[in-house]
Amino acid sequence: MARIDLQNVSLRYPLYGETTKSMRVVLAGLVTGKRAENHPIYVEALKDISINLSEGSRLGLIGANGAGKSSLLRLMAGIFQPNSGTVRREGHIVTMFDLSYGMDEEANGFENIDIVSVVLGISRFDLDRIKNDVAEFSELGEALHRPIKTYSAGMRVRLAFGLLSSMSAEILLIDEIIGVGDASFMKKASARISKQIQEAKIFVLASHAESVLRDFCTTGLVMSEGKAVFHGPIEDALKFYNSRG
Amino acid sequence: MLNITRILSSEWCRWARLGWLDIQSRYRRTTFGPMWIVLLTGMTVGSIGFVYGSLFKAPIKDFLPFLAIGFVTWGWISSSLVEAGECFSAYKSMMLNHVLSPSSVLVRVVFRNWLVLLHNALVIVALLFILQRPLSLVTLLVVPGMLVVGGVIFSTSIIVAFACARFRDLKQVLASALSLGLLITPVIWSPEILKDRIYVAYLNPFSHLLDLIRLPLLAVTPSATNWAVAFGTLLICSMVARIVITRYRHLVIFWL
Incomplete structure (x- = not known):
């Protein structure tokens, strides 16, 4: 039995910039007693997403760059944990996000x-x-x-x-x-x-290629700025996405 | 719970194997392969032993094994910690592609360095044999000694890895601290030369850890203080490591 249930999932992660990452700032804060300037900027990657995928689901994730498609995939895989909401998954997961990693250049x-x-x-x-x-x-x-x-x-x-x-x-x-x-x-x-x-049993694909999405997916989830703005049959999802410009 | 333990142990086994593959890959296309580890350590111990042995006017038969064991053990501790400090950035792409416990990444680093230690141990074994050092049942105490030191290394590595991922500056601090540690810990020099200020050496927990491995190999029983301090260090480090890992394991990916 394979399934993925996301219930009101939000993901927000800290982004440590120049000022916040350095230990100098933290130490300076301790010495001077000021605690300002040490708050990381947060990226709201996913906002309140609920979706249930069961056996037979073929979902296409549609959205502009930075809409949260990759974050959602990593959250489904269990690589990212949500800040709020629940994720339940059953079944053996295989991910294809980056193709080559962990390879040794000198080895054959x-x-x-x-x-x-x-x-x-x-x-x-x-x-x-x-x-x-x-x-x-x-x-x-x-x-x-x-x-x-x-x-x-x-x-x-x-x-x-x-x-x-x-x-x-x-x-x-x-x-x-x-x-x-x-x-x-x-x-x-x-x-x-x-x-x-x-x-x-469950397949999720993030892509910009409409023909690929049509070939492999039956439903589509349109994402925009971390929110799920449309969820329905793939044709309708593509139509919705294209009509938004 | 049982299931989690099973998954984690299989993941640890796999990542330990990756540690072994790392050693193979590091010495790929070299004539001596991993034996380079042994050669380099042999040369270093030989030259330091010659110079400092004369400086301390210590008999070579005592000083060389003393130095070799200290140097090899220190190398084990310090290279594990240095590599732990870099490991999350080094394996970032794997952490972004797989559901992975951060501890598995550390298993790879620690196991890899333990294999280096086993290679280096050949230098010690050779010296003990050539110099005909007496061996006794006490020598076997090196096994529990190594387990305790290994435990301290593993738990400290976890803390170091998280800390260095969060604060980039710490990597530099760590490298300098470890090279300073080599000088202020009785690695090259024996604590006895401090005479009535010998306590200076034993304020340093690393001295006790070194003793747990060094003394049995020199056929001396480590003191109760040695064991107590080492176990205390192990307890504190593993508790901190546990807290760090439960609090930050889902966050570390965003620090990289």
Whole structure:
């Protein structure tokens, strides 16, 4: 049983600027007895959002840059905790927010699959299958035996995407990664990700590409300045978003 | 509750493995690999031992093992803390992409440095063997000693990591404090040379931690004071670490 329930969730986080981050200011405040200038600026990332996702949900997050799409995804994943409201989730989550991280430049492709699979929590039992799968999909061939510092940007994406998309997920959260690589890779990638999306019980995608949203999502959530301003069928959501200009 | 413990322990195991992969990656394409750790420590201990042994007019047979154990243990403590201070910024992208307990990041750093310690321990073992130092049952006390010191390192690392993430200045303070610590802690010099002011050395909790590891290896039983201070430090540090982690673990991501 997979589900994500957000109930009146708000996220507000402190932003430590030049004046507030430095210890000098804190110390100066202690010495002089003044406590001014030490209040961080708060970013209101999400405001009072409620949404229930159950098995079969395919949700597209729509909104301008900085509307809170990525924050909402991270909150759904459990990486961010809300300041108020409740989040309940059940099911194994796989996130695709950034493609390459935790990779070691000096290590070769296979070794990097080892490293990232430890981060992702892939059991050693599955590792061989996944390695074969990634090798076949990425078409990197011999290059997998070379250090990844010799890889082009596109090759890195193939490796990282191949690995992340080989994971089976009950809940799949994707942030704007579709649209990388060359044309033939894109075709292959979208076929592969479609399979992963179909297998997921809950799927949430933040994207600006309307065609991608139409292809994969059934409902849409339009966000603006941290608030959910529209929630409904994907076509209506896109219409609503476009009519706002 | 049981479930949380299970998830956390599997996460800790995975991140410990990442610590081992870090060691491999650090020495990739070098001829001696991680043996470089041993070589460098051997050279440092050899040269400091030669110069300071003459300065203190200490017999080489006593001074070299004393210095090697002190130096290696201090290196363990200080490099763990320095790396802990940087670890949240270093692994920021992972923390932004995975549901991760901040303690797991520290497990990686602490375990990695413990592996370095095991490499360095070869220098100590070699010295004890070459100089034919007597070993006895007392030597086994090094195991509980290492556990206590390891516990202090882990809990202090948690505090340091959070503090350095919040206040960027602390990273600089930490580095200077640790290099000062090397001088004011009996790492290179023996507390005995302070004669009637020996208490100056033992005001410093690090001296007691060092003794827990150093004395057993030199076939001396650590004093009750050593144990008491070390356990006290462990208790206080782990309590503070617990408070820090429960209060700030969801906030630390926004400090980076």
